[in-house]
Amino acid sequence: MGEESSLQLSTPVEALPGVTSRQAQGLRALGISNLGWLLAHLPLRHERIEAEATIDRLEPESTACARGEVTATRVVRAGRMPRVEAVLHDGTARLDLVWFNQMFVRNAVMPGVRLRVQGKVKQRGPGLQMVNPKYEVLAGEEEPPEHEARMRPVYPATESFKSWAIERVMRTAVPLGLPLIEDHLPEAYRVERGLPSLREAYRMQHTPVDEDEVKASRRRLAYDEFLLLQLGVHLKRAHLRERLRAPKLKWNKGIDAHIRERFPFALTPSQEEVVKEIAKDLSREVPANRLIQGDVGSGKTVVALYAMLMAVASGAQASLMAPTEILAEQHFLSISRMLEGSRVRVELLTGATPPSPEAKAALLERLAAGEIDLLIGTHALLTDRVRFKDLAVAIIDEQHRFGVVQRAGLREKASDEASTPHVLVMTATPIPRTMAITLFGDLDVSSIKGLPPGRQPVTTRVVASTGRATVYEEVSRRLAKGQQAYVVAPAIDGGSQEELPLGGGDAAGEKATVKTIRDVRTVAKELETTYLPGAKVAVLHGQLARATREEVMERFRRREIDVLVATTVIEVGVDVPNATVMVVEQADRFGLAQLHQLRGRVGRGSEASACYLIADPTTEVGHERLAVMEEVSDGFALSEKDLELRGPGEMFGMRQSGLPPFKVADLMKDRQLLLLARRDAAAWVKASPRLGLPEEAMLKRRMLKAYGEHLGLGDVG
Ligand code: ADP
Ligand code: MG
Numbered sequence: 001m002g003e004e005s006s007l008q009l010s011t012p013v014e015a016l017p018g019v020t021s022r023q024a025q026g027l028r029a030l031g032i033s034n035l036g037w038l039l040a041h042l043p044l045r046h047e048r049i050e051a052e053a054t055i056d057r058l059e060p061e062s063t064a065c066a067r068g069e070v071t072a073t074r075v076v077r078a079g080r081m082p083r084v085e086a087v088l089h090d091g092t093a094r095l096d097l098v099w100f101n102q103m104f105v106r107n108a109v110m111p112g113v114r115l116r117v118q119g120k121v122k123q124r125g126p127g128l129q130m131v132n133p134k135y136e137v138l139a140g141e142e143e144p145p146e147h148e149a150r151m152r153p154v155y156p157a158t159e160s161f162k163s164w165a166i167e168r169v170m171r172t173a174v175p176l177g178l179p180l181i182e183d184h185l186p187e188a189y190r191v192e193r194g195l196p197s198l199r200e201a202y203r204m205q206h207t208p209v210d211e212d213e214v215k216a217s218r219r220r221l222a223y224d225e226f227l228l229l230q231l232g233v234h235l236k237r238a239h240l241r242e243r244l245r246a247p248k249l250k251w252n253k254g255i256d257a258h259i260r261e262r263f264p265f266a267l268t269p270s271q272e273e274v275v276k277e278i279a280k281d282l283s284r285e286v287p288a289n290r291l292i293q294g295d296v297g298s299g300k301t302v303v304a305l306y307a308m309l310m311a312v313a314s315g316a317q318a319s320l321m322a323p324t325e326i327l328a329e330q331h332f333l334s335i336s337r338m339l340e341g342s343r344v345r346v347e348l349l350t351g352a353t354p355p356s357p358e359a360k361a362a363l364l365e366r367l368a369a370g371e372i373d374l375l376i377g378t379h380a381l382l383t384d385r386v387r388f389k390d391l392a393v394a395i396i397d398e399q400h401r402f403g404v405v406q407r408a409g410l411r412e413k414a415s416d417e418a419s420t421p422h423v424l425v426m427t428a429t430p431i432p433r434t435m436a437i438t439l440f441g442d443l444d445v446s447s448i449k450g451l452p453p454g455r456q457p458v459t460t461r462v463v464a465s466t467g468r469a470t471v472y473e474e475v476s477r478r479l480a481k482g483q484q485a486y487v488v489a490p491a492i493d494g495g496s497q498e499e500l501p502l503g504g505g506d507a508a509g510e511k512a513t514v515k516t517i518r519d520v521r522t523v524a525k526e527l528e529t530t531y532l533p534g535a536k537v538a539v540l541h542g543q544l545a546r547a548t549r550e551e552v553m554e555r556f557r558r559r560e561i562d563v564l565v566a567t568t569v570i571e572v573g574v575d576v577p578n579a580t581v582m583v584v585e586q587a588d589r590f591g592l593a594q595l596h597q598l599r600g601r602v603g604r605g606s607e608a609s610a611c612y613l614i615a616d617p618t619t620e621v622g623h624e625r626l627a628v629m630e631e632v633s634d635g636f637a638l639s640e641k642d643l644e645l646r647g648p649g650e651m652f653g654m655r656q657s658g659l660p661p662f663k664v665a666d667l668m669k670d671r672q673l674l675l676l677a678r679r680d681a682a683a684w685v686k687a688s689p690r691l692g693l694p695e696e697a698m699l700k701r702r703m704l705k706a707y708g709e710h711l712g713l714g715d716v717g
Contacts (some may be wrong), residue, residue: 294448296600
């Protein structure tokens with residue numbers, strides 16, 4: 001038997017036939033220790049490269065590839081676009097190179113450097129030229145071999161161990177590793193879906209012959225990522241349904257009428273529908289796990305209150321958890337107002353409330369004794385000391401800031417082991433369907449569509465900072481009519497931040513960046529002295545004491561304040577119909593979802609409202625994102641657009657979710673595949689609720705390895 005037959009995926013890279021010790025060292029530096037990890041080191045992308053030719057054989061108007069030595073360079077700054085020029089010689093002829101508007105090229109392309117270039121060949125006078133060619137510096141004693149036309153994988157690499165060097169190792173190692181790869185999908189199953197085998201998929205990632213192979217392998221690997229996550233999610237859900245019981249809440253005409261008496265308005269048809277879905281959920285003993293999405297101002301709070309009061313009607317408790325203290329306070333105030341004169345006992349629990357440890361302890365005691373019906377708070381609700389007597393409904397507002405892990409925490413708040421509360425999650429930022437499936441695949445989804453009657457659309461304008469004065473003139477006109485305004489700035493107080501001791505780092509640099517950020521205090525001062533003299537201006541931010549914040553909000557509500565200058569603390573929950581204009585300073589520093597939230601603070605009364613986004617974006621995408629705000633007023637459409645422009649990595653949610661990022665799959669590009677994987681996973685778990693068949697063992701092991709910990713599947717495995 002030869003040594004190859006004893007190869008395993010666990011064989012260390014040093015022991016791989018054909019891999020030199022220098023190569024092994026390079027791999028180790030990339031964290032690749034064995035054959036399995038080597039195969040899993042997937043290319044970032046693939047590039048089509050042309051066959052290399054000597055310069056004398058290059059054809060004008062063809063896309064070609066050549067290598068040679070740079071003999072001269074020149075930087076030309078004249079004209080509209082500065083350029084870097086270079087001359088390349090390979091012993092057969094000369095090729096002129098020019099890069100427009102890429103001055104950084106001069107740092108790499110210098111006389112004496114050897115280059116490989118690829119680009120379109122142009123005839124220029126008697127000679128040949130390439131404009132803006134791609135180039136690769138061929139440094140070091142070892143030059144990459146000449147190549148034929150093909151797809152070239154571009155690997156994550158290091159300075160000393162470049163992509164082409166990794167590619168060389170792959171050429172020897174991949175054929176050794178492929179036979180060791182076992183597929184976790186049955187052949188008939190994958191063939192039915194037009195997916196290649198895992199072995200083929202890896203072969204085509206590392207050594208594709210053409211674009212089609214790259215596509216086919218991506219499709220298989222992306223499908224696998226989606227499928228494993230969806231299987232995990234569905235398995236968890238099956239487990240929940242099978243093993244855990246939630247209180248069956250009473251629901252009848254009398255209770256329904258009693259709850260509605262508390263609401264100062266009739267529900268919209270969409271709210272009605274969602275209330276019905278929720279009530280149905282809560283009157284079963286299967287624990288509800290439902291996402292309630294609705295645009296800003298769509299009226300999720302009363303829907304939540306309906307669910308909470310259903311718990312109270314059955315003699316049980318309910319909780320509402322909000323992401324910030326201000327929002328928790330807002331909920332507490334508006335819910336208390338609606339429950340005024342009823343016997344329902346509502347309390348607020350946040351880091352700051354109740355203020356004294358004694359009062360806090362007393363509150364917790366009453367909670368455990370069942371003397372509090374509704375508890376509203378921040379994630380302080382999740383701390384160990386919080387014990388309910390009989391928690392039947394747990395509501396989480398603004399899901400995207402919490403994530404899967406916190407939801408599990410709330411479940412544990414039930415008093416006895418076999419019982420768990422119904423969980424409702426409200427998101428004020430509608431999330432794209434693909435995100436919802438990925439992050440909250442284990443949830444049922446209800447959507448509140450449209451806004452309550454009487455809402456005016458909000459006109460949005462993006463204005464450069466040079467137009468600031470005009471914006472505030474418009475604000476001033478509105479104030480003259482008795483209306484009120486919000487102004488939002490990205491920081492609280494630049495001045496005081498500068499005085500803070502800056503632990504480590506480049507203190508001077510940090511100061512410089514801090515200074516350029518517009519802060520609440522500076523903006524407020526500018527308004528009082530320059531733009532809106534005579535207006536009553538107040539500031540609101542998270543560093544103010546709770547009592548002060550409440551007082552400021554109350555005064556704004558009573559119209560004793562004209563302009564509220566704030567950080568994003570007013571993003572959620574604040575509801576003052578007389579405020580008709582929102583100005584956001586340095587709007588490019590905020591996410592689209594956030595801007596949409598902010599904009600939702602106006603347009604709540606009968607007056608037409610406006611939102612001004614003051615910004616000087618420096619990038620193309622920056623411009624485009626703000627332009628989208630002008631055109632799109634629907635939160636769902638906006639979040640789709642945000643996902644498209646920024647990619648899921650940057651989106652709210654993905655990072656906070658605690659889930660590992662996908663390596664291959666792309667939530668935008670691979671939507672169809674995601675839907676397929678979701679359907680497949682649901683069907684699979686339905687047929688085999690524990691994935692317990694021998695032929696499913698490998699699939700289950702891989703799923704648990706990838707997502708078990710994140711999804712809390714410990715007890716499922
Ligand atoms: P969000 O979904 O952003 O949490 P809220 O629950 O705060 O929205 O509701 C926004 C505003 O609309 C509140 O002032 C609320 O009282 C009001 N509202 C909600 N539902 C209705 C309705 N059916 N009719 C009239 N006003 C409503
Ligand atoms: Mg809300």
